Amino acid sequence: MIQETRRVLKNIGKINPESIDDAIRAGAYDGLKKALSVQPADVINELMGADLHGRGGAGFPAGMKQKFVSESCMHCPQRYVVVNADEGEPGTFKDRIIMEQDPHLYLEGTIIAAYAVQASKGFIYIRGEYHDSIRKTRVAIKDAYKKGLLGKNILGSGFDCDIEVKLGAGSYLCGEELTMLESLEGKRGNPRIKPPFPAEKGAFGLPTLVNNVETLANIPFIIAHGKAEFRKLGTEGSPGTKIFTISGRVNRAGHYEVPMGVTLQELIDLAGGMSEGKPFKAALLGGAAGTFVDASMLEEQMSYDNLKKKGATLGSGAVIIFAEGDPVVEALHNCLRFFRHESCGKCVPCRTGTAQLVKSAEQLRNGHPDKKALLEQMIRESTIMAATSLCPLGQSPVLPLKSAASYFSRELTEIK
Amino acid sequence: MTNPLQLMCTQQIIEQFAPEQHNLLNILHALQDNHPQNYLTEQALDDTARYLGLPKSSVYGVATYYTMFSLVPRGRYIVRVCTSVVCELHKAGRVIGSLENMLGITTGETTPDGMFTLELSECLGQCQDAPSVMVNEKVYNNLDDNRLAEIIHQIRGSQKTANR
Numbered sequence: 001m002i003q004e005t006r007r008v009l010k011n012i013g014k015i016n017p018e019s020i021d022d023a024i025r026a027g028a029y030d031g032l033k034k035a036l037s038v039q040p041a042d043v044i045n046e047l048m049g050a051d052l053h054g055r056g057g058a059g060f061p062a063g064m065k066q067k068f069v070s071e072s073c074m075h076c077p078q079r080y081v082v083v084n085a086d087e088g089e090p091g092t093f094k095d096r097i098i099m100e101q102d103p104h105l106y107l108e109g110t111i112i113a114a115y116a117v118q119a120s121k122g123f124i125y126i127r128g129e130y131h132d133s134i135r136k137t138r139v140a141i142k143d144a145y146k147k148g149l150l151g152k153n154i155l156g157s158g159f160d161c162d163i164e165v166k167l168g169a170g171s172y173l174c175g176e177e178l179t180m181l182e183s184l185e186g187k188r189g190n191p192r193i194k195p196p197f198p199a200e201k202g203a204f205g206l207p208t209l210v211n212n213v214e215t216l217a218n219i220p221f222i223i224a225h226g227k228a229e230f231r232k233l234g235t236e237g238s239p240g241t242k243i244f245t246i247s248g249r250v251n252r253a254g255h256y257e258v259p260m261g262v263t264l265q266e267l268i269d270l271a272g273g274m275s276e277g278k279p280f281k282a283a284l285l286g287g288a289a290g291t292f293v294d295a296s297m298l299e300e301q302m303s304y305d306n307l308k309k310k311g312a313t314l315g316s317g318a319v320i321i322f323a324e325g326d327p328v329v330e331a332l333h334n335c336l337r338f339f340r341h342e343s344c345g346k347c348v349p350c351r352t353g354t355a356q357l358v359k360s361a362e363q364l365r366n367g368h369p370d371k372k373a374l375l376e377q378m379i380r381e382s383t384i385m386a387a388t389s390l391c392p393l394g395q396s397p398v399l400p401l402k403s404a405a406s407y408f409s410r411e412l413t414e415i416k
Numbered sequence: 417m418t419n420p421l422q423l424m425c426t427q428q429i430i431e432q433f434a435p436e437q438h439n440l441l442n443i444l445h446a447l448q449d450n451h452p453q454n455y456l457t458e459q460a461l462d463d464t465a466r467y468l469g470l471p472k473s474s475v476y477g478v479a480t481y482y483t484m485f486s487l488v489p490r491g492r493y494i495v496r497v498c499t500s501v502v503c504e505l506h507k508a509g510r511v512i513g514s515l516e517n518m519l520g521i522t523t524g525e526t527t528p529d530g531m532f533t534l535e536l537s538e539c540l541g542q543c544q545d546a547p548s549v550m551v552n553e554k555v556y557n558n559l560d561d562n563r564l565a566e567i568i569h570q571i572r573g574s575q576k577t578a579n580r
Contacts, residue, residue: 090500093541128445128484129496129540131553166438167445170483172538186440186468188481204438247502247543254544287539288501320502320543334501338538344481 002258002266005233007241008217009257011102017136020143023104029149031220035112036157043116044070047219049227051239055094056084056175056212057286057315059238059304062219065209068199069117072207079119080208082184082198083110083216085126085133086168086175089287090338091318094243095213097255099126099133102217103140107163109216111149112223114161117209122163125180128170138165172342176391177210179344190346191391214243214317234260237305242314244302246271248321249278261306265298267319278323282407286315288335289396291403292328311406313399328408333361335400343393350394353385357397364412371413375405424450426460430467437468440478444485453489453530461487483537491526491533493571495519496550500539506546512536514561515549518568531575532568 006012015022023029035043048063069079083106087095098106114122124141126134141163144150152160166184168174174183178192181203202208218240222230231239238260244267247253251272258270264283274280283293285302291312293300300310307314322331340354360378368374382398389395405412429446433439447460456479465475479485497503497512512534516522519532526533542548545557549564556567 087541088539090539091502091543092539093543096541128482129537129550167442168482169441169445169485170537171481183441184438186437186478187474188477245543247546248505253546284501318543320505322505326505330504331501334499334504338500341538 001269002262004256004270005241005259006257007221007233008098008105008214008243009102009255011105012097013101015102017101017103018139020104020140020147023102024147027224028104028220029108031223032108032112032115032149033155035115035223036155036159040070040116040118043112043223046222046227047116050222050230051227052215052218052222052230053238053304054212055214055218055242055317057089057289059314062211062215065199065211066113066116068197069119069207069209072199076206078121078204078206079117080203080206081110081114081117081119081122081163082177082181082203082208082210083122083124084175084177084180084210084212085124085130085137086180087130087213087316088127088172088175089289089316089318090335091245091247091284091287091320092316093245094255094317096130096133097243098213098217099130099137103133103136104144105220106213106217107137107140107144108149109219110163110211111144111154111161112219113209113211113216114163115154115159117207119209120160120162122161123166123184123203124163125166125168125174125184127168127175134165134167141165171344172338173344173391173393176393179391180210181208188344190344191393193390235301235303235305238303242302242317244317244319246319246321249275249323249326250321251275260303261301263299264293264302264319267302268298268321271321274321274323276323278325280321281324281326282322282328282331284320284322284331284335284400285318286313286399287318287320288338289392289399290315290318291399292331292407293403294407296407312403327365328404328411329361329365332400332404332412333358333365336361336397339393339397347389347391347394349385350389353381353389353394354397356381357401367415369415371415372409375409375413379405426457426463430464435467435469437470440464440468440470440475441482443468444479448485452492454491454494454533455486455489458487489526489530491531492575493532493551494535495532496535496537496540497523498538498540498542498546498548498550499536500543500546502539502543503547508547511547511549511559511564514564515568518565531572 052062053059174189198208386395
């Protein structure tokens, strides 16, 4: 049976997250020391060689992102690093575990990333409900300043970097990078038109690197041990490890770090198997903005490239397991209700579409003379929304909807 | 919980931050957390707008956009029930029903004694131990009726002691 391989989570439960000395004894900031001894471009090259993909959901190559930012607008007075710690995808809590239990790890990754793109200012945008993460990150920052790991002339390298915490206030949409930048600037969380991407015009209109907590938490390992070591785990197309958060009908729901490419069945086994011995029915991969799969996917490799090939998504690493007897329509209805609540209202197709989809899902659940036609209509509407909405929120409902329809159309459309 | 006697005045709180727009959300959080009724008063919004040099409408727009902010008085304790797909699978609906019964209010309301406001929340990221609720800054997991009753009782008890 597969075992966990803890790289990012190696210190979890072993150190006091509020003690920088504990963290340093466990190897924290070794990666930063090494990074500061080479050129920023060398750091970027190492990350590109490691082929680290962003762990927030989109899976964009992290090294490439850094390269874009580092080469953007050479005459601009300032560059920024923004940490996306607005974890809100249903079923996802990997960033919370890192922030609550090893905040120095991602703080170190943030400082290395700032050095790589030569950003002297960073913001960590944490969702407002994550009180423990906020508090521990603030402690970590304060202690890092005391040790000369933040501020002026970090460890005598001549590199300056200041980092502060910004709070979200209960908006899922602000986890989308451009919307997050709006919120960070003190505005309503409405998305921006892209392009321009943050690398070009980010926070305050200046070049900005936006990275997820887990992505940044992978950087110290890559710099300290090298890209070859990093690539020893995972698959060719998706190197490294991934933290999966497994919940629902399993015996030991929780966070599990495993090499990219383990199968869905292996993840379920790792989480103690199906609860009450019930047969597996479905998994929702990647949260609400994710895809449903059925038992035919149990032996598929969980990696960005493989799941994409199969029309599914890895997303944030959320894996929500359903057993026989759990109605798919309920889960679908819940996801659609979520989108309705979180739609910002800027794009009409999303604002009215998310509300319409909830109504339709209720009809699907409560009875409708022609459920087949209704489901087709929902897919059509969500496809139009995806094509006509500015940001990922309006583009998301089609994902769970289409996948649920393709795997569970008989259940969804049967007339009781 | 904050003791009203220790409350700082609005201006003192605002002035802990630099007068720059990007501090708006952090300021609103600080003001709301400082208010015993967990909300943003009109005065607080006006003072913030003046301090940041923003039109009142901008501050109002931000305060009303985000779910965590309230412009109406709420209880000392905000009970947020997670309604995510995972918690729903673990009977979050029942948690809501039980809390409504125990508190004698419906979702969105505040108990007459001003102690509790019952709200719903999107995923609180506690899916390993669903169902979950958050009471102010504290998270409670693996809930059933007994545990819920215990939590409410405990908070009521601690308040009585504090008031004595």
